[in-house]
Amino acid sequence: MRVDAGAEGAAVGGWDGSDVLGAVELASLGTVASMSAGYLAAPDIEVTEVEDGLVVFEPVNRKVHHLNVMASLVFGMCTGENDVDVIAAVLHESLDLPERPTRAVADVLETLTDEGVVIAPS
Numbered sequence: 001m002r003v004d005a006g007a008e009g010a011a012v013g014g015w016d017g018s019d020v021l022g023a024v025e026l027a028s029l030g031t032v033a034s035m036s037a038g039y040l041a042a043p044d045i046e047v048t049e050v051e052d053g054l055v056v057f058e059p060v061n062r063k064v065h066h067l068n069v070m071a072s073l074v075f076g077m078c079t080g081e082n083d084v085d086v087i088a089a090v091l092h093e094s095l096d097l098p099e100r101p102t103r104a105v106a107d108v109l110e111t112l113t114d115e116g117v118v119i120a121p122s
Helices: 020-029 069-076 084-096 102-116
Strands: 039-041 046-050 053-058 065-069 079-082
Touching: 020 079, 039 102, 053 069, 069 084, 069 102, 079 084, 084 102
Parallel strands: none
Antiparallel strands: 039 079, 046 053, 053 065
């Protein structure tokens, strides 16, 4: 499966997508705990950085997922503390986007949840 978050994934806020894990760490610095539990990366997944995002191996179903830059940033914020609005706000601020990417974040989270890569809040 390839997770693409639309045009934002190619060049987000003028950022060319290099150093994806570094950008995930930067975006995570803006993490704000929400009132309810947020999205959480599934246990036992293996994550590898590649030139254009991340490759995530999900061992339960033995699937490999290719995440583009935007999907990688969203995935990186799945700490159990962040919901759609918080992730969209942090990406908006961190990447100096013209508007909050709420719809794109929700779409990515839905796909990652459906594929077993992240666990949705209950």
